[in-house]
Amino acid sequence: MTQSIVVQVGQCGNQVGCRFWDLVLREHAHVNQMGVYDEALSSFFRNVDQRCHCLVPNITENQVYLCACLQAVLVDMEEGVLAEILQGPLRSLFSSTQLISDVSGSGNNWAVGHHTYGLVYREQIVDQVRKAAEHCDCLQCFFLIHSMGGGTGSGLGTFVLKLLEDEFPEVCRIVTSVYPTAEDDVITSPYNSVLAMKELTEHADCVLPVDNQSLVDIVGKIQHMSNTGKLGCAIKKDCTIISGQGGVVKVEKPFDAMNNIVANLLLNITSSARFEGSLNMDLNEIAMNLVPFPRLHYLVSSLTPLYTLADVNIPPRRLDQMFSDAFSKEHQLIRADPKHNLYLACALMLRGNVQLSDLRRNIERLRPTLPFVPWNQEGWKTSLCSVPPVCHTHSLLALANNTCVKSTFFELRECFVKLYRRKAHLHHYLAVDGMELAEFNEALSSISALIEEYTHLESPLMPNAPRLTIAT
Amino acid sequence: MSTDMSVVSLQLGQCGNQIGHELFSVISDDSSGPNRKYKQCSDERFFYETSTGGLVARSVLVDMEPKVISQAIAKASKSGRWRYGDKAHFSQKQGSGNNWANGFCVHGPHHEEAVEDLVRMEMERCDRLAGIFTMMSVAGGTGSGVGTYITQRLRDLYPNSFILNQVTWPYGAGEVIVQNYNSVLTLSHLYQLSDAILVHENDTVHKICSRLMNIKHISISDVNKVIAHQLASVLQPAYTADSTCHYSTNPIGELLSSLVCHPEYKLLSLCNIPQMSSTSLAYSVFNWPGLLKHLRQMLIASTRMEEGIDWTVSSPSAVTSGGEGATNSRHKSFNLSLANLLILRGKDVSTAVTDGFKDPALYVPWLKTENSFSTWTSPVAFNGYEKSATLVSNSQSLLKPLDSIVRKAWNMFASRAYIHQYTKFGISEEDFLDSFTAVEQIISSYTHL
Numbered sequence: 001m002t003q004s005i006v007v008q009v010g011q012c013g014n015q016v017g018c019r020f021w022d023l024v025l026r027e028h029a030h031v032n033q034m035g036v037y038d039e040a041l042s043s044f045f046r047n048v049d050q051r052c053h054c055l056v057p058n059i060t061e062n063q064v065y066l067c068a069c070l071q072a073v074l075v076d077m078e079e080g081v082l083a084e085i086l087q088g089p090l091r092s093l094f095s096s097t098q099l100i101s102d103v104s105g106s107g108n109n110w111a112v113g114h115h116t117y118g119l120v121y122r123e124q125i126v127d128q129v130r131k132a133a134e135h136c137d138c139l140q141c142f143f144l145i146h147s148m149g150g151g152t153g154s155g156l157g158t159f160v161l162k163l164l165e166d167e168f169p170e171v172c173r174i175v176t177s178v179y180p181t182a183e184d185d186v187i188t189s190p191y192n193s194v195l196a197m198k199e200l201t202e203h204a205d206c207v208l209p210v211d212n213q214s215l216v217d218i219v220g221k222i223q224h225m226s227n228t229g230k231l232g233c234a235i236k237k238d239c240t241i242i243s244g245q246g247g248v249v250k251v252e253k254p255f256d257a258m259n260n261i262v263a264n265l266l267l268n269i270t271s272s273a274r275f276e277g278s279l280n281m282d283l284n285e286i287a288m289n290l291v292p293f294p295r296l297h298y299l300v301s302s303l304t305p306l307y308t309l310a311d312v313n314i315p316p317r318r319l320d321q322m323f324s325d326a327f328s329k330e331h332q333l334i335r336a337d338p339k340h341n342l343y344l345a346c347a348l349m350l351r352g353n354v355q356l357s358d359l360r361r362n363i364e365r366l367r368p369t370l371p372f373v374p375w376n377q378e379g380w381k382t383s384l385c386s387v388p389p390v391c392h393t394h395s396l397l398a399l400a401n402n403t404c405v406k407s408t409f410f411e412l413r414e415c416f417v418k419l420y421r422r423k424a425h426l427h428h429y430l431a432v433d434g435m436e437l438a439e440f441n442e443a444l445s446s447i448s449a450l451i452e453e454y455t456h457l458e459s460p461l462m463p464n465a466p467r468l469t470i471a472t
Numbered sequence: 473m474s475t476d477m478s479v480v481s482l483q484l485g486q487c488g489n490q491i492g493h494e495l496f497s498v499i500s501d502d503s504s505g506p507n508r509k510y511k512q513c514s515d516e517r518f519f520y521e522t523s524t525g526g527l528v529a530r531s532v533l534v535d536m537e538p539k540v541i542s543q544a545i546a547k548a549s550k551s552g553r554w555r556y557g558d559k560a561h562f563s564q565k566q567g568s569g570n571n572w573a574n575g576f577c578v579h580g581p582h583h584e585e586a587v588e589d590l591v592r593m594e595m596e597r598c599d600r601l602a603g604i605f606t607m608m609s610v611a612g613g614t615g616s617g618v619g620t621y622i623t624q625r626l627r628d629l630y631p632n633s634f635i636l637n638q639v640t641w642p643y644g645a646g647e648v649i650v651q652n653y654n655s656v657l658t659l660s661h662l663y664q665l666s667d668a669i670l671v672h673e674n675d676t677v678h679k680i681c682s683r684l685m686n687i688k689h690i691s692i693s694d695v696n697k698v699i700a701h702q703l704a705s706v707l708q709p710a711y712t713a714d715s716t717c718h719y720s721t722n723p724i725g726e727l728l729s730s731l732v733c734h735p736e737y738k739l740l741s742l743c744n745i746p747q748m749s750s751t752s753l754a755y756s757v758f759n760w761p762g763l764l765k766h767l768r769q770m771l772i773a774s775t776r777m778e779e780g781i782d783w784t785v786s787s788p789s790a791v792t793s794g795g796e797g798a799t800n801s802r803h804k805s806f807n808l809s810l811a812n813l814l815i816l817r818g819k820d821v822s823t824a825v826t827d828g829f830k831d832p833a834l835y836v837p838w839l840k841t842e843n844s845f846s847t848w849t850s851p852v853a854f855n856g857y858e859k860s861a862t863l864v865s866n867s868q869s870l871l872k873p874l875d876s877i878v879r880k881a882w883n884m885f886a887s888r889a890y891i892h893q894y895t896k897f898g899i900s901e902e903d904f905l906d907s908f909t910a911v912e913q914i915i916s917s918y919t920h921l
Binding site: 001002137138140276278279280282284285287288289290291292293294344345347355356357358360363364367374375376377378379380381382384465467468469470 | 646693695887
């Protein structure tokens with residue numbers, strides 16, 4: 001069993017991260033009735049000495065875990081979010097040294113996050129990560145969670161990314177990045193995002209971009225379904241997807257529903273590595289299968305089904321619907337339409353009561369409708385994990401490397417250029433020690449080159465290269 | 473009274489371990505039914521007895537991550553009839569990530585000593601060794617990459633032992649995106665190391681499950697059970713040409729000498745009929761002429777399951793001199809064989825007439841027919857089927873799927889997609905080109921039979 005370490009940076013990163021811990025605990029509690037520290041738990045938690053005096057929160061009435069401690073490092077340059085965590089019910093899962101914080105925040109300035117705080121906290125962050133890594137038998141993956149639009153998550157987060165690559169080059173780095181919407185209230189978010197993009201392109205193995213707008217839409221859809229109360233669409237009360245009900249954190253806060261979705265994404269990606277199944281998929285297989293060219297590592301994700309239906313026995317039609325939904329643009333976690341762009345590769349990660357034949361039938365069915373790049377016409381990676389998410393009988397996570405991401409990057413670049421042309425707000429960045437104008441230019445070329453690479457793949461290729469011939 | 477030879481099995485990677493477990497289960501079930509005449513021989517071949525009287529499989533389980541091996545070991549113990557050796561497995565914490573290069577260049581060399589030790593222990597435990605039988609898939613990273621590396625090591629360490637590699641080819645419409653690269657790399661290397669490569673294709677087995685066995689919700693376990701059934705029908709004791717009054721003691725050696733006449737041709741395919749659900753089986757009656765007629769047509773029309781057989785394909789009229797005449801009169805889908813081995817098990821097997829398979833038109837003209845065709849028999853009903861017939865073929869039937877694998881791999885290679893993942897671990901573009909050349913050579917050899 002391999003271990004992963006989560007590094008959550010910034011306000012968004014920490015909120016999503018905490019939601020994730022909540023869900024993971026609940027999932028393991030559901031599966032692991034005895035509350036014993038088992039292999040599956042070891043992927044994210046380490047077992048602490050039994051003499052440790054901190055109590056672990058009760059997940060449901062009868063279950064208490066042995067003392068477990070998260071393999072995580074929590075970073076924020078403002079006190080608010082971390083302070084809440086320290087007082088919240090998850091507090092006993094962290095030791096205070098795992099939290100690295102400062103007081104004044106980054107002021108939505110990438111340069112402050114990256115250069116100023118990066119310099120100051122470098123040692124401390126490396127120390128904490130190293131400590132967590134030492135406790136791991138076999139460290140496979142770092143999960144970095146942050147947002148792109150602000151200052152800490154974006155600036156310090158990408159600094160940490162580079163650091164992880166320098167200190168632990170062999171360990172896979174999977175980054176979950178929350179991209180700002182076009183109407184984001186942070187004016188300089190395009191600067192922050194594009195500056196961060198360059199780092200992601202160069203230092204991450206795999207990026208899972210998530211768009212706030214898409215999350216809002218999806219949450220809205222779920223609320224709508226539950227409010228209209230359609231027959232057969234009743235949403236089970238403690239469904240994992242949008243509510244934390246039944247979890248440790250009881251109070252719902254404004255972004256909670258959206259954060260829940262992102263947390264579910266992480267939950268499902270790691271499910272096959274944590275639990276058993278007939279067709280396992282390890283985390284290192286994600287990059288191997290879905291990243292054909294090193295820089296093109298941005299994966300579009302979709303989670304289905306979002307709603308638990310009241311029916312218990314799901315006839316095949318509903319199951320097939322889950323597969324179809326996975327490719328519809330309404331279910332994607334970024335605003336993109338993969339069906340009308342080109343697929344480079346696609347992974348289907350199934351959980352729960354889904355058989356091989358269901359999977360094969362649906363691949364056969366959907367293949368003709370999805371445009372794949374000519375050199376990877378049947379590029380599917382599949383995995384089956386037998387443990388479903390709590391309250392569902394089955395679920396599907398689809399991860400695709402699709403050229404539709406370029407539209408997100410294109411828009412981002414347009415917003416960036418609009419500001420940059422006028423040199424708006426630049427002085428805030430250039431005033432920071434270590435920040436230079438050249439960085440802006442480099443970031444701009446990086447994202448332009450990336451868009452170009454994706455576009456290039458869409459152009460009609462030369463006819464298939466002739467095969468080698470053997471002299472007879 | 474001859475001593476029976478034993479087979480040492482090596483289960484590699486997720487697929488290899490799952491299939492291995494099913495294989496030993498089928499063998500154990502088949503041998504243990506009432507009136508089982510070959511239990512002793514079969515037990516000696518595949519198991520050894522411990523001091524407490526339990527049967528332990530002569531098998532080494534290898535995987536780079538522990539989950540599948542743990543499951544296989546647990547399931548075996550639960551059966552109560554046999555189990556795996558306590559120490560006969562090797563696993564690590566982290567898999568090969570579907571990366572052949574990672575398996576072959578990193579994990580293989582890292583762990584070669586440990587695995588070799590385990591294999592040596594099993595081999596030393598055998599009174600007489602029939603050969604090494606490995607099971608792996610070609611699509612992933614461990615079975616294919618580590619499996620190939622280990623085969624290479626075993627070939628170096630035991631140059632005189634037979635090595636038979638069973639490989640599973642993945643579904644054409646992917647399971648692993650880089651499966652075609654991994655397949656080409658595996659096959660090109662194995663071809664030099666192995667004595668014969670016995671191929672199963674997931675697509676074919678899946679069809680058997682859905683159309684013949686009527687399984688509504690096919691699981692991986694169903695697919696593996698069919699593969700295990702087919703393998704067991706070959707490996708369980710039988711009377712052969714060399715061994716007519718007692719069960720053959722040299723099953724792998726005889727298999728290889730019947731089928732692999734020339735090192736350039738060592739790809740073997742399997743057909744087994746009948747295959748049906750147990751409910752249908754209760755109402756079905758079979759006769760040898762019917763079974764053999766179907767099997768023969770399946771051979772020449774290259775269908776590996778008993779449905780949708782193309783009866784328009786026929787063998788050219790009997791040709792005495794071979795050469796031009798034969799090639800011209802052959803139906804374009806006619807499947808030419810180098811050699812066939814028919815294994816018949818069940819009631820009245822002595823009445824079965826196998827002349828249909830002795831037709832020289834079925835075979836390449838440059839081999840004498842008496843060397844091309846052999847039959848093994850056993851009067852014991854196998855695994856619940858009153859009569860069953862298995863055909864192991866060295867023929868052109870794998871050409872189409874192999875060609876398809878190479879075509880897709882080549883197209884991907886032309887755009888250099890995913891190559892950085894392989895070069896990272898030590899497999900260069902040159903290595904890829906070498907492998908492509910080797911597999912194209914195999915295709916060419918079989919095409920121009």
